[in-house]
Amino acid sequence: MxxxxxxxxxxxxxxxxxxxxxxxxxxxxxxxxxxxxxxxxxxxxxxxxxxxxxxxxxxxxxxxxxxxxxxxxQMNRITHWSPANGVVEVEPGVTLAQLWRHCISDGWWPPVVSGTMFTSVGGCAAMNIHGKNNWQAGNFAQHILEFTAVLPAGNSVRCSRTENSDLFHAIPGSFGMLGCITALRLQLKRIHTGLVSVTALAAPNLQTMLQLLDEHKDSSDYVVGWIDAAAGGTGLGRGQIHAASYYNPPYAALHARSLLLQHQDLPARLFGVFPARYAWLGLRLANNAPGLRLVNALKYASARLQHGHTYLQSLAGFNFLLDYVPDWKRAYRPGGLIQHQSFIPKENALNAYQQLLEACKNARLLPTLAVLKRHQPDAQYALSYCPDGYSLALDFSARVRTRQRLTTLLAQLDQIVVAAQGRFYFAKDSALHPATARASLGAATLTNLMxxxxxxxxxxxxxxxxxxxxxxxxxxxx
Ligand SMILES: Cc1cc2nc3c(=O)[nH]c(=O)nc-3n(C[C@H](O)[C@H](O)[C@H](O)COP(=O)(O)OP(=O)(O)OC[C@H]3O[C@@H](n4cnc5c(N)ncnc54)[C@H](O)[C@@H]3O)c2cc1C
Missing domain, CATH: 3.30.43.10 (Uridine Diphospho-n-acetylenolpyruvylglucosamine Reductase, domain 2)
Incomplete structure (x- = not known):
C-alpha cells in the first residue's frame, strides 16, 4: 500500500x-x-x-x-463460522451477500438486513441499520456479540456488553466518527427453511396503512408498507402492506431445498421474460409525473386484487427486493436520487405523514417510491434514530431542472418532521441542514456525542x- x-x-x-x-x-x-x-x-x-x-x-x-x-x-474475510450455534466472526468489509450466502445452507440468516445485500457488515454496524423487521428484531447492533475497533490514536479496543460497554453502545450508529470497526462477532438467526410466508393487504388510506402495520407487528416477523404517493383526497397514503414470517411448517425438512443458494439467487429475468439487467431502462421511462402516476395506479389496483393473498417467497427475494433490478439507480441519472427518510413517534405519525405527502403533491414533486416501516426504540445507543413509531422513506429524482424546488420541499419536510419530534437517519441523508439535525438530535445527545x-x-x-x-x-x- x-x-x-x-x-x-x-x-x-x-x-x-x-x-x-x-x-x-x-x-x-x-x-x-x-x-x-x-x-x-x-x-x-x-x-x-x-x-x-x-x-x-x-x-x-x-x-x-x-x-x-x-x-x-479488502478486509473481507469470514474468519470463523460455527454452524452449531450460528455465531460468525467477520472482518468489516464482508458484505451481507457474502454473509448470507456463507451461512444459509446451514440454516442461519442475518437477523437484520438492509434493502440491498451489497452493504458491508462494518457499514451496517456504523449506521446501526434497520430492516423490515425492526419492530421484532431491533437494529443491526443488537445482534453483535462483540467487536474490535481501532481508534484514531492507533490503539484497539474490544467491545461487548460486558467489556467497554459504553463504546459497545456508542460506536455502532456513530457513522464512523469514533473509530474503525475491524472485526465483529455476530449472532445469526436460526431458520428452518429459506422461505417467508407473506400476506399482502391493501389499505385505502394512510390511517389504515398505519393501523395494519401496527396490527401485524406482533404476529409477523416482518412488516412493511408501500404507499401510492400519487394518490390524494380520501386516498391519500393508500397502499399495500406485506406482513411476513419465517416459514417453519411441521415438516420443514420437505423444504430443505429452499436453503440452497440456487433457490435464493435472484432471477436473471423478471417475470421469466425481461432480462433484469436492462430493467432500469423501464424505470427510467416511467421516471416522470405521468409515468409515476400510471405505475402507482397499476400497483395499487394489483394490491387490491392481491388483498388477503398469502404466498411463500425466498428470504433473499423478500428482503432484497430492490436488488431484483441491478443498478436501478441508473434510472435517476444524471442528477441522481435523494431519499428523505423520517422517523416519527407513533402518536404524531398520521398527522405528520399526511402533511409530508400533501407537501410533495403541492410542490408537484412526486416521490418515485414511498416505503413505510414500524420501529422499536433504539435509545440504548448513543446516537439513536428509531422511536416507538414509524418511518417513511420518500425517494426523489434530483434532476437539475427541479433541484431548487426539491431543496425547498426537503427543507419544508424537515420542519414537519422536527415539529412532530421526529428523527433523521444519516445513512440516507443528503440535504439536511445543521440546525435541523441539531433540533432533531437534541442537546443532550449532541453533548454526549461531542x-x-x-x-x-x-x-x-x-x-x-x-x-x-x-x-x-x-x-x-x-
Ligand atoms: C438500495 C439500498 C437500500 C437500503 N436499505 C436500507 C434499509 O432497509 N435499512 C437501512 O437501515 N439502511 C438501508 N440502506 C442504507 C445502508 O444500509 C447504509 O447506508 C449502510 O451504512 C451502508 O453500508 P456500507 O457498507 O455501504 O457503508 P458506507 O456507505 O460505505 O458507510 C456508511 C457509514 O459507515 C461508516 N463506516 C463504514 N465502515 C466502517 C467501519 N468498518 N468502521 C466504522 N465506520 C465505518 C462510514 O464512515 C459511513 O459513515 C440502503 C441502501 C441502499 C443503497
Missing part, C-alpha cells in the same frame, strides 16, 4: 444515490496493521479520514473531499463530508 501523498492518487468517489461525489486519496487496507499505518499518516499530515464500507449510503456519509478515504472492502468524540478521537481525524455538513461543531472542539 502506498502511503505517500500524490495528487495523481486522488480518486472520484460517488454517493450511492449519485447526488454528490468527491475526490479523495483512497486507501484500501487489507489488515488492521495497514489501517493503523493510515491513521499514523493522517496524524503526521493532519489530513482527515472518512471510513467507507461498500459505499451504499445514499448521501455523503462515506465521502471526504480532497482528504483520505479508507475503504474497508464528549465521546473528544475521548476517542481528540485529534479529530475521523471526518466526512456529511459530518462537516451536519455537525461542524464535532470538529471544532477546543
Amino acid at each position: 502506498t502511503l505517500a501523498l500524490n495528487s495523481a492518487a486522488l480518486q472520484m468517489l460517488h454517493a450511492w444515490g449519485e447526488n454528490t461525489r468527491a475526490r479523495s486519496y483512497l486507501h484500501q487496507p487489507t489488515t488492521a496493521a495497514e489501517l493503523q499505518a493510515v491513521f499514523a499518516l493522517a496524524q503526521r499530515t493532519g489530513i482527515s479520514i472518512a471510513l467507507r464500507g461498500a459505499g451504499q449510503s445514499y448521501g455523503d456519509a462515506a465521502l471526504n473531499s480532497e482528504q483520505f478515504v479508507v475503504c474497508l472492502s 464528549a465521546l468524540k473528544q475521548r476517542c478521537d481528540p485529534e479529530n481525524l475521523l471526518q466526512s463530508n456529511l459530518s462537516r455538513r451536519l455537525l461542524p461543531e464535532l470538529h471544532s472542539m477546543e
Whole structure:
C-alpha cells in the first residue's frame, strides 16, 4: 500500500444515490496493521479520514473531499463460522451477500438486513441499520456479540456488553466518527427453511396503512408498507402492506431445498421474460409525473386484487427486493436520487405523514417510491434514530431542472418532521441542514456525542463530508 501523498492518487468517489461525489486519496487496507499505518499518516499530515464500507449510503456519509478515504472492502474475510450455534466472526468489509450466502445452507440468516445485500457488515454496524423487521428484531447492533475497533490514536479496543460497554453502545450508529470497526462477532438467526410466508393487504388510506402495520407487528416477523404517493383526497397514503414470517411448517425438512443458494439467487429475468439487467431502462421511462402516476395506479389496483393473498417467497427475494433490478439507480441519472427518510413517534405519525405527502403533491414533486416501516426504540445507543413509531422513506429524482424546488420541499419536510419530534437517519441523508439535525438530535445527545468524540478521537481525524455538513461543531472542539 502506498502511503505517500500524490495528487495523481486522488480518486472520484460517488454517493450511492449519485447526488454528490468527491475526490479523495483512497486507501484500501487489507489488515488492521495497514489501517493503523493510515491513521499514523493522517496524524503526521493532519489530513482527515472518512471510513467507507461498500459505499451504499445514499448521501455523503462515506465521502471526504480532497482528504483520505479508507475503504474497508479488502478486509473481507469470514474468519470463523460455527454452524452449531450460528455465531460468525467477520472482518468489516464482508458484505451481507457474502454473509448470507456463507451461512444459509446451514440454516442461519442475518437477523437484520438492509434493502440491498451489497452493504458491508462494518457499514451496517456504523449506521446501526434497520430492516423490515425492526419492530421484532431491533437494529443491526443488537445482534453483535462483540467487536474490535481501532481508534484514531492507533490503539484497539474490544467491545461487548460486558467489556467497554459504553463504546459497545456508542460506536455502532456513530457513522464512523469514533473509530474503525475491524472485526465483529455476530449472532445469526436460526431458520428452518429459506422461505417467508407473506400476506399482502391493501389499505385505502394512510390511517389504515398505519393501523395494519401496527396490527401485524406482533404476529409477523416482518412488516412493511408501500404507499401510492400519487394518490390524494380520501386516498391519500393508500397502499399495500406485506406482513411476513419465517416459514417453519411441521415438516420443514420437505423444504430443505429452499436453503440452497440456487433457490435464493435472484432471477436473471423478471417475470421469466425481461432480462433484469436492462430493467432500469423501464424505470427510467416511467421516471416522470405521468409515468409515476400510471405505475402507482397499476400497483395499487394489483394490491387490491392481491388483498388477503398469502404466498411463500425466498428470504433473499423478500428482503432484497430492490436488488431484483441491478443498478436501478441508473434510472435517476444524471442528477441522481435523494431519499428523505423520517422517523416519527407513533402518536404524531398520521398527522405528520399526511402533511409530508400533501407537501410533495403541492410542490408537484412526486416521490418515485414511498416505503413505510414500524420501529422499536433504539435509545440504548448513543446516537439513536428509531422511536416507538414509524418511518417513511420518500425517494426523489434530483434532476437539475427541479433541484431548487426539491431543496425547498426537503427543507419544508424537515420542519414537519422536527415539529412532530421526529428523527433523521444519516445513512440516507443528503440535504439536511445543521440546525435541523441539531433540533432533531437534541442537546443532550449532541453533548454526549461531542464528549465521546473528544475521548476517542481528540485529534479529530475521523471526518466526512456529511459530518462537516451536519455537525461542524464535532470538529471544532477546543
Ligand atoms: C438500495 C439500498 C437500500 C437500503 N436499505 C436500507 C434499509 O432497509 N435499512 C437501512 O437501515 N439502511 C438501508 N440502506 C442504507 C445502508 O444500509 C447504509 O447506508 C449502510 O451504512 C451502508 O453500508 P456500507 O457498507 O455501504 O457503508 P458506507 O456507505 O460505505 O458507510 C456508511 C457509514 O459507515 C461508516 N463506516 C463504514 N465502515 C466502517 C467501519 N468498518 N468502521 C466504522 N465506520 C465505518 C462510514 O464512515 C459511513 O459513515 C440502503 C441502501 C441502499 C443503497
